[in-house]
Amino acid sequence: MRKVTYGGAISLDGFLAGPNEEIDWLRYSDDVAEIMKESFRGVDAMLMGRKTFDFAQRMGGGPPMKGVTTYVFSRTMTEMPDGADGELVSEDVADFVRRIKGEEGGDILVMGGGELGTALIDAGLVDEIGFSIQPVLLGGGIPAFRELSTRVELELIEARPIEPGCVLLRYRVVNRA
Structure with missing residues (x-):
C-alpha cells in the first residue's frame, strides 16, 4: 500500500503562512x-x-515535476486554469485518497494546507507527518492542523536540527484514539 505523508514548513506556533498569507519568514538552506x-x-x-x-499559482506555480501527478481538490473549480499542471478532483477527498492509496504506485505527498491535511488525518489515511519547524511565532495565519474528531497517537521517527536554526520533526501515525 502507498504511504501518505503530510508535511511542509511551519512556524513554531503551528502556522503554514501568516495572517496575510505571507511566507517571507521561511528559512532556506542547503539542508532544506x-x-x-x-x-x-x-x-x-x-x-x-x-x-x-x-x-x-500566484507565486509562479513552479515547474512540473517529472513523474509526479498533482491532484488539486476543489468543490468550486470546474476546470484547471490554462497552463496549470495538475488534475482537478471534485469528489470526496477521503474516498479519492483511499482509492489511490490502494492502487499500485509510489508514495503520496500532501502539500495542501491544514484543511486537506486534517481531513486526511481524520479519515485515517495519513501514515507520516513531518514538518520543518521555523524559529518564528506568527501569532495567527493559516494553521497546519484544524480540529480533529479524535486524538491521534504518533511515534517519533526523526528529530534533528537543520540550518538555519530550524528543527525537522517526522512522526509515524500509530493509531487514532
Whole structure:
C-alpha cells in the first residue's frame, strides 16, 4: 500500500503562512533543499487543496515535476486554469485518497494546507507527518492542523536540527484514539 505523508514548513506556533498569507519568514538552506529532495523520493502523487493551489499559482506555480501527478481538490473549480499542471478532483477527498492509496504506485505527498491535511488525518489515511519547524511565532495565519474528531497517537521517527536554526520533526501515525 502507498504511504501518505503530510508535511511542509511551519512556524513554531503551528502556522503554514501568516495572517496575510505571507511566507517571507521561511528559512532556506542547503539542508532544506536536501530534505525537500528526499521528501519527493519515491513520490508519484502530490495532493493540494484549492487554496494552496491558488497561492502556488500566484507565486509562479513552479515547474512540473517529472513523474509526479498533482491532484488539486476543489468543490468550486470546474476546470484547471490554462497552463496549470495538475488534475482537478471534485469528489470526496477521503474516498479519492483511499482509492489511490490502494492502487499500485509510489508514495503520496500532501502539500495542501491544514484543511486537506486534517481531513486526511481524520479519515485515517495519513501514515507520516513531518514538518520543518521555523524559529518564528506568527501569532495567527493559516494553521497546519484544524480540529480533529479524535486524538491521534504518533511515534517519533526523526528529530534533528537543520540550518538555519530550524528543527525537522517526522512522526509515524500509530493509531487514532
